[in-house]
Amino acid sequence: MSEVYAPRGWGKVAETAGAWLLALIWIAPLAYAVWTAFHPSEFSTRFELFAPLTLDNFKRAWEAAPFARYFLNTFLLVTGVLACQLVLCTLAAFAFARYEFPGATVVFALVLAQLMIMPDVLIVENYKTMSRLGVLDSIPAIGLPYVASAFGIFLLRQTFKMVPKELDDAARVEGASPMQVLWRVYVPLGRPVYIAYGLVSVSYHWNNFLWPLIVTNSVESRPLTVGLQVFSSTDQGIDWAIICAATLMTSAPLLIGFLLFQRQFVQSFMRAGIK
Template sequence: MTKKISYTLMYVMAIIWLIPLVWTFWTAFRPKKLALSPSITFDFTFANFSHVWQGAPFSTYYLNTLLVVVGIFTVQFLTATMAAFAFARIDFWGKQLVFVLFLAQIMIPADILIFPNYTTLRDLSLLDTKLGIMMPYLASAFGVFLLRQMFKTLPYELDEAARMEGCNLWQILWKIYVPLSRPAYISFGVVSVSYHWNNFLWPLIVTNSVENRLLTVGLAIFAQSFETGAQWSEVTAATIIVIIPLIIAYMLFQRQFMNSFIHSGIK
């Protein structure tokens, strides 16, 4: 009986969560005159997407977002991998203290650091640049923690066998630990990419030009513009354009995403 109640609540919560997404898709394909109509008809059109794509430089926003997201994850991949390996397999003085201090970053909201980060970028003349958007996120405490947990599950015998074959620490890391931790990297990639794809406040503050504007900021400006004000079909179509890559990515990697947390021991 308890299990049935739990499953029922789970399905109810899932349906509640899906309602806004379903409404967004439904409205995006509806003609303008039927966007808010309570009647259910099967009149659909792709004109909303065409108008959105031509009404704002979404191709530029997409390119900027891809460059920023891929750039951040590439650097995070390198920094998190090396830091996680050091915390998992290398003994050095004060390792536990340094690791605790490193994890403290997870408990500090990113918004608190906006002012000092903005001041630093201003002094470096990096405002309104893609590098300026990326710089505060080139290291990830969450990534280090996730990969460290994954590395600690790998047996020490692999290290010993690799050393007998003449491998050094660098080769052990990149030839053994990284390939065997593929689910954790996929999980970290999904989290990192989705966070920075959806990041709004920081790109809004540090960018002013269309050449460096990201999708989230472009979507907000498009939705508030005079031409599209209260045009729900076009606004929802623009929203679909922004979120569809994340939905596809999650559907492709959801199993690896869940398995990584199970294998790394994170509850």
């Protein structure tokens, strides 16, 4: 009978110390951003326990750039891309998980091969494609290269393969079509995985910078990440208080979303067999 590994003694101490060290490394930049954003600019390089608090940095950051437009563009981008990904990935994952057809293994291997290709490698070709389509400098130009996701197909396929086939048979005995089986049996059972994948997709496209910077030129189509660069290109120098305030406004929705759905996020990957 195999025993579960459990560190003891100095091993446990080292593991705990390593975890705390990683946590401190991760939280240090966030703590600095929070401190700087809520204090006057002169406290961005020094710490005082009773330094005065202020919300003026957030007001100045909001007025310095069209954040309302940037938020709208980013929201339209991430929701549009996620909706397309969920539909396409669900259909592809269901086909790979429950149907046998000639070349299925080869096609799925090609899908997995896409996971090894960095998106930055395809920037030139994607730009040429968007130019031919005539959609440059628009939100669709940012999202079109990402409407299908190899990672999403793989994750949902692993989830669908864990669903007992007896549920298929029971649903079809009741007269359900294959599409009804998918949307009424598989999709509800995969809800935690959909939540986890949604967080991954939204966070990636919310934070993506290089591709939106290349493919857009105007405020009307640029997302938040590209809009933030306005604070680092001023003639008066860099004001870290405003930059940190703008960064917190940009990242707050992602932090809140992860805190709300962190349990589903972890459990979904455990059920899918991904470590």
